[in-house]
Amino acid sequence: xxxxxVVDDEPDITSSLKNGLQQKGFDVDTYNDPxxxxxxxxxxxxxxxxIDIRMxxxxxxxxxxxxxxxxxxVKICFFTAxxxxxxxxRKVFPNLxxxxxxxxxxxxxxxxxxxxxxxxxx
Amino acid sequence: xxxxxETENMFNPGLINKQVELDNxxxxxxxxxxxxxxxPIQAILTYSELLQNNSDKSKPAYIKxxxxxxxxxxxxxxxxxxxxxxxxQIMGLKKERFDLNxxxxxxxxxFRSQTENLEYEIGKIGIEFKPVxxxxxxxxxxxxxxxxxxxxxxxxxFTQEGKVSILAEKKEDNVIVTxxxxxxxxxxxIIHRLFTKFFTLxxxxxxxxxxxxxxxxxxxxxxxxxxxxxxxxxxxxxxxxPIH
Numbered sequence: 463x464x465x466x467x468v469v470d471d472e473p474d475i476t477s478s479l480k481n482g483l484q485q486k487g488f489d490v491d492t493y494n495d496p497x498x499x500x501x502x503x504x505x506x507x508x509x510x511x512x513i514d515i516r517m518x519x520x521x522x523x524x525x526x527x528x529x530x531x532x533x534x535x536v537k538i539c540f541f542t543a544x545x546x547x548x549x550x551x552r553k554v555f556p557n558l559x560x561x562x563x564x565x566x567x568x569x570x571x572x573x574x575x576x577x578x579x580x581x582x583x584x
Numbered sequence: 585x586x587x588x589x590e591t592e593n594m595f596n597p598g599l600i601n602k603q604v605e606l607d608n609x610x611x612x613x614x615x616x617x618x619x620x621x622x623x624p625i626q627a628i629l630t631y632s633e634l635l636q637n638n639s640d641k642s643k644p645a646y647i648k649x650x651x652x653x654x655x656x657x658x659x660x661x662x663x664x665x666x667x668x669x670x671x672x673q674i675m676g677l678k679k680e681r682f683d684l685n686x687x688x689x690x691x692x693x694x695f696r697s698q699t700e701n702l703e704y705e706i707g708k709i710g711i712e713f714k715p716v717x718x719x720x721x722x723x724x725x726x727x728x729x730x731x732x733x734x735x736x737x738x739x740x741x742f743t744q745e746g747k748v749s750i751l752a753e754k755k756e757d758n759v760i761v762t763x764x765x766x767x768x769x770x771x772x773x774i775i776h777r778l779f780t781k782f783f784t785l786x787x788x789x790x791x792x793x794x795x796x797x798x799x800x801x802x803x804x805x806x807x808x809x810x811x812x813x814x815x816x817x818x819x820x821x822x823x824x825x826p827i828h
Contacts, residue, residue, distance in 0.1 A: 472623055474649050478630035485637065516619060543622035544615060567626040570633050 464581060465507060468492045469499045469525065470514035470541065475566075479512070482570040488577075496520040505533035509581060512564070515542040515550075523554045537580055539564050613782045616790050620660055624653035663792045667781070670799045677724040677803055684752055684759055685715035687725060691732045692750065695740070709740055710747040719754050721827050723804055728825075731797040735763045735821045738793065743767035743818065757827055758806075764820040769812045778810050801825060 466488050470476050476492035483490045491508075493499035497519050511529065515522035522540055529536060539562035544550070551563075564576050631646040631653075640646075669675040692713045721728075732750075739748040746766025753760050770778065777783045779798045784791030798808045806825030813820055 472627065474627035474631075474653060475623065478627055478634060478646075478649065481634050481640075481642070482630050485634070543619040543626065566622045567629045570630060 463487065463489045464509045464577075465489045465491070466510050466512060466577065467499070467503075467508045468512045468541075469496055469517070469522075470494065470512075471496075471517040472514070475514070479570075479573075483574070483577075486570065486574050488574075496522075496525045500525065500528050503529060503532060505536070508536065510537045510539060510577060512539050512541045512577075515540055515544050523551060527554075537583075538562065539576065539580055542566060609782055613790070616782070616784070617660070617664070620790050621657065624656045624660075627653040628657075660790065663790065663796060666796045666799075667792055670796065675799065675803055677727060679722050679724055681720055681722050682725050683718040684721045684723075684728070684761070685717070685719050687729060688713060688732055688750055688752055688761070689715060691729055691736060695733075695736055708745065709743050711736070711740075711750070712747050713750040715752065719752055719759050719827075721759055721825065723825060724800075727800045727803075731800050731823065732761070732763075734793040734797045735823075739763050739765040739767065739821070746818070754827070755824075758824050759827055760822060760824045762820050762822045764813060764818060766818040769817070770810060770819045772812075775810060779808065797823075 464487075466483055468476050468479050468483075468490060469492070470479075471494050473494055476494055480490045480492050493502070496513075496517050500520070513522045513525055517525075520528075522542070526538055526540075529538065540551075541564045543566040562576070562580050564573065568576075628650050631649045634640060635643060635646050635650075666675070692711050695711060736748065736750070743765040744767065748763065748765045751762045751764075774783075779794050781795045782791040783794070801808045801823045804825040806823055808821070808823040810819060810821045812818075
């Protein structure tokens with residue numbers, strides 16, 4: 463069973479995604495506080511991280527940077543309602559390739575398709 | 585004449601800079617408003633999909649979540665309409681005579697009853713309101729309820745511990761309402777921007793609430809202000825309107 467970590471400050475988003483992804487056969491952990499997610503993160507635990515961008519305390523890009531320090535190879539998808547994510551990402555990480563952006567709102571089936579596509583990449 | 589006016593504008597760096605600044609603000613607002621719309625839509629969409637699974641025992645919770653997020657969308661669309669009304673100067677008031685203390689008590693009770701509202705963590709923050717008698721005002725009840733809800737909601741959002749206090753007092757022909765919190769206070773450099781359109785410190789907000797609230801109080805012939813508390817802990821928002 464693939465393990466997914468969802469970090470989003472909206473409890474309704476994490477709660478509904480957890481249920482939805484569990485029904486599709488994933489093992490899901492969630493956090494609403496990115497700092498607590500970072501504190502509790504253990505490398506090699508998750509197959510993929512689904513991260514919101516606009517969060518209090520620490521935004522998704524900062525979270526991405528900190529997680530990459532702990533686990534360079536972990537797969538991360540940004541899950542965002544923001545329209546300007548690509549340009550913003552470029553400003554913060556000019557030398558990094560954008561790996562995976564998934565735009566809200568999205569159906570569970572489409573989300574699962576994105577996740578599976580990302581998981582299938584080497 | 586019109587052509588000359590445009591030509592003058594084109595070569596006036598000050599005006600061009602102002603236009604660029606306005607365009608950037610509008611772009612930023614569209615991004616934030618779009619974000620604020622898509623977040624509840626995502627929740628509604630996923631909970632609706634979950635409802636399709638007949639075997640799921642959490643259906644009542646999903647329906648509550650759909651309702652909660654629908655109301656959030658309704659509030660956002662109301663705010664956007666209010667902005668249009670304010671900017672077009674067509675915000676009309678439906679004045680009636682009512683007891684302001686009773687209205688504040690009702691709003692406070694409404695907030696207290698929202699125990700499931702995780703955003704404010706109401707259970708941890710106390711709301712103190714001890715009305716003394718009645719204070720009758722001639723004002724738009726629904727609009728004042730909107731202002732009090734906005735100020736109370738903001739105070740709770742930015743207070744991690746302690747309490748939020750509300751005080752309403754009559755002073756000659758005016759009524760003064762103060763909502764104080766024990767939160768982190770307001771940075772001096774941003775106090776003058778608090779009531780401007782699109783200004784937000786929150787990661788979940790469009791920056792319209794205080795602008796709309798101040799406009800409502802202005803339409804009543806009153807004024808609204810904010811300051812940090814003398815104690816050094818938290819901030820206070822005050823509005824004053826004529827009783828008649």
